[in-house]
Amino acid sequence: MMQFMLLFSRQGKLRLQKWYVPLSDKEKKKITRELVQTVLARKPKMCSFLEWRDLKIVYKRYASLYFCCAIEDQDNELITLEIIHRYVELLDKYFGSVCELDIIFNFEKAYFILDEFLLGGEVQETSKKNVLKAIEQADLLQEDSKPRSARLQNCMKS
């Protein structure tokens, strides 16, 4: 089971954090700091896995963002990479060629998408289409949800 997922930038700025195990804020911060450091210190050619405490860390870099997951000893590293990739694809589909700014300015959407894809550290929907459908329908319920153009403007302005 996945323990947590972190997204952070090359500068070490946290962009998203999702914890599937209950931890105190202090512990979360400590883990985050430690992992961000460790992962950023790794050279680009290194493999995407590392052993950390009694967990395995699987990370992958997409453009300026690092996606980093912690899984348990018996979990499958390759499928975790697959999960990361699937999540990136979902973000990409939703935002239309996603960039880091999309995630910064619409961080709550990034969470909503993640929540439709994973639940409690397990994959809940393996079909991309279904995830996006669920998100879109939920968005429709948000009466005052802003048109996508507004988001794009934000992106451009910053």
Add this chain to the structure above:
Amino acid sequence: MALKMVKGSIDRMFDKNLQDLVRGIRNHKEDEAKYISQCIDEIKQELKQDNIAVKANAVCKLTYLQMLGYDISWAAFNIIEVMSASKFTFKRIGYLAASQCFHEGTDVIMLTTNQIRKDLSSPSQYDTGVALTGLSCFVTPDLARDLANDIMTLMSHTKPYIRKKAVLIMYKVFLKYPESLRPAFPRLKEKLEDPDPGVQSAAVNVICELARRNPKNYLSLAPLFFKLMTSSTNNWVLIKIIKLFGALTPLEPRLGKKLIEPLTNLIHSTSAMSLLYECVNTVIAVLISLSSGMPNHSASIQLCVQKLRILIEDSDQNLKYLGLLAMSKILRTHPKSVQAHKDLVLQCLDDKDESIRLRALDLLYGMVSKKNLMEIVKKLMTHVDKAEGTTYRDELLTKIIDICSQSNYQHITNFEWYISILVELTRLEGTRHGHLIAAQMLDVAIRVKAIRRFAVAQMSALLDSAHLVASSPQRSGICEVLYAAAWICGEFSEHLQEPQQTLEAMLRPKVTTLPGHIQAVYVQNVVKLYAAILQQKEQAADVSAAQEVTQLLVERLPQFVQSADLEVQERASCILQLVKHVQKLQAKDVPVAEEVSALFAGELNPVAPKAQKKVPVPEGLDLDAWINEPLSDSESEDEKPKAMFQDEEQRHTKPRAPEADEQELARRREARRQEQANNPFYIKSSPSPQKRYQDAPGVEHIPVVQIDLSVPLKVPGMPLSDQYVKLEEERRHRQRLEKDKRKKKKRERERRGTRRHSSLHTESDEDIAPAQRVDIVTEEMPENALPSDEDDKDPNDPYRALDIDLDKPLADSEKLPVQKHRNAETSKSPEKEDVPLVEKKSKKPKKKEKKHKEKEREKKKKVEKKPSKHKKKKHKKDKEERPKDKRKSKKVLPTDEEAAEPVENGTLDEEHGVPSGSPAPLTLGPALQTYDVQGSLQKDSQVTVSVVLENQSDSFLKSMELNVLDSLNARLARPEGSSVHDGVPVPFQLPPGISNEAQFVFTIQSIVMAQKLKGTLSFIAKNDEGSTHEKLDFKLHFTCTSYLVTTPCYSDAFAKLLESGDLNMSSIKVDGISMSFHNLLAKICFHHRFSVVERVDSCASMYSRSIQGHHVCLLVKKGEKSVSVDGKCSDPTLLSNLLEEMKETLATC
């Protein structure tokens, strides 16, 4: 354009939306912290507003700030408010914030129960979805218990979207509330065959997680999973199932055999690397569990190894890494198959990726042989030189030592070579592993007699260049080797070519900068050297040279006497005096060499220190009984030896795998013993336990002694045990390549003794004895092993609680707590009382939002719940029950003397009792009812009380009637035409185990006083044996608070109200308040139905209104540890009663 403008103004209305905040933070890179603290202040203002949209926006911004690392726990209550918004837009934000920042320690979390329950049953699947998602992040044991039944119901929801979420979240519920596993499991199992693939996959995920922790309970599902595995084409699901089988096969080898074929088929056919990798891993697990008994599995191993080779050769670093990882698993059981790929592994040592090199190193460990050891170590040494970064270099160093020393130096053919390697390693900059090298040096020098001359020469050279070793502070780790060097030179000084030179080297002033424990060894061994030199000189009749040496010591030793280290100081002063005495004797021309040497006479042999303790106690022997005094002394001395390198020992213990079986334990013990055996101090302090035993009078009677004697046992037993040990060793070697290096040394010792170094025969003879003793003990281990077995099972392990037999049929008692209302079980725990409050609280915001709906909602609100007790108990001890109730409600609210005081609001207090006088209930336990009381307010003078009736008995309940004794002030609204003595019929019947809710309206004349009504519920209980007429007494309690209606008030209106001057004033003060002001206000708000008008620092004004239109204004001030409440109200009695009630609430804060 116009749209844009409108949008802009909307945005401005929200002060600052998330985008503005993010942009602002980005534009204030220099003073980010200041900017954010400003924003937080603004957010705090926004949270005070009543507009839910503004609140949601504020919470959304907070969630962003939380990600940046700011604490937002103070806003937990506001988050709950937003969660309970009716609009999905806001609800979604609220749940997101909650899932990000709530955890078990969040105190307001208990307030969410009813809101979540409501959302779970919402008609909109997205409301339900968002609640489930949020819950998965912050579910607590209480929430799990209270909501388990609701979630279980959702597992059969019509929409797959909800079903899959509910199934997944059940896993979290199981973890927090293990009792739910058995009742929920049948449904979970059902979901394995759900028509929707998403739901099916979710069920597989959950069962897979459960089964991994406690596989034996899930063996019965194997056929079902086998079917799924062969039919499913979804790789995500397949991987989980295959992983599950990996956990099941060790328990059921037949399953393994069945699996091999489909798995190898998958390996051949799949193109997905993740699936291939999972299959290979499971095949390995299967083969390990089958390790014997399956004749033709070598083909499968070959297939795996071959596939792994492809992975390792792949240019993708990830595959390479995983390939090596899996390879090392095969290595444990099938080393030969892996050894064939040595070339590939060596190649990986050159990989640019450190993690891959480390994996390759692990593999190498298992691949060395006598033939290739030197070659491989040479290669590693060149890597040591090249390596950048101390971590990797240290890793290499330990690996070199591990590889060489494994299986007790099994692969070393030339010990001179090994000593040189160790000496070379001391040149390593900044390693932490000086003690490891030192331990190896000592071990080899002590145990390999033939190498001593060479070792001593190397060590004296090392001592001579000690300044290099210990020069820079960053090399401090390596100076540990000087410890070994000094000891070896001293102990085996007869092999020294130039003892005098070494002596001088050891007495250099620089030595005093070394750590104390090393200096102490220096001092001690200086004397050994000195003794050797004296002997030499006296034999050569070189008196002046002998005196010179003495003089040197007398001059140099004082530097150690001044040492701050107690051990050094003590030894040095003792030895200094000794030397001075020798000097006096020398001045008189008395030969002293003999006597000084006598101090260190005798050969030291490594002895397993606790060996004798391990000997089984013969039956009928009481070791605690006194035989005579000396025996007990020698026993206690055994405790003394301590490991020389503390760190090392710790290091050793940490990485231990949790599954300690017998062997593992034996190994650990041996390792510890081994360490102690290598400890020169130990050997010195108790030179030979056997001897002592022999000497002890009367000990011969004890059979133990015979076993301990090395000679009788060893000589006949030797060849056999040797073979046995060899087999054993190989087996272990495979299993635990990495962690057991130390223990193996001992084994090797035995082997070397007989097979290899025949010159060492005397030494190894001595060695074997302890080793054999150890073996005897190993057989005894199970008993000793028990405690540490338990250690392995962490009592806090959340998965342990889920070790539940799922095949047993469900008992009635196991049913999940019934969803909406307490049942007998739940009622036992006080927290439950809190739950109803929650609902109230969570609704409050809504009320504010939409005043007009207020009343309607109120009606629905559950006021308080009075859990019922088991009838039997009640019946017997009606009186005792009341106090209990009281206690319960006290937690939440002030209690009245008489009865449990419900929550502030219209409250019904019931005493649950079964009619006395009917013995039947006692024995048969028929009509158990849970009353869940709900009260609510309505209209000017009416209060609605909702009562939840639950039938906990086996009987069918019908003709229920509720009646109360009307007071002047409060009357039950009865159907027209009925008298005050008639009850109000309950409009339903209750089959066993069913609950339902009934509402009763009361008319209240005056609301200024709290009041209690006594009532009775009568009913007919019908069961197989007939029908009985029974009744149940209860009390209803209406507090003044229950007549209040939360009404928002704006500060200007509030000010006007106060100015009007037609309000009466009264105040209370409560001391000993520890709760934060914020929580305090929250508490007043929903326990007493006030709303905050304005809050400034630790002062707040609050407002509420009674159903009859009384204004109630409060000014709450928080002092250091106290809180004072000044109230103004149009009715003084109401006010004082309200304040009294409030006082009791506050007293619990």
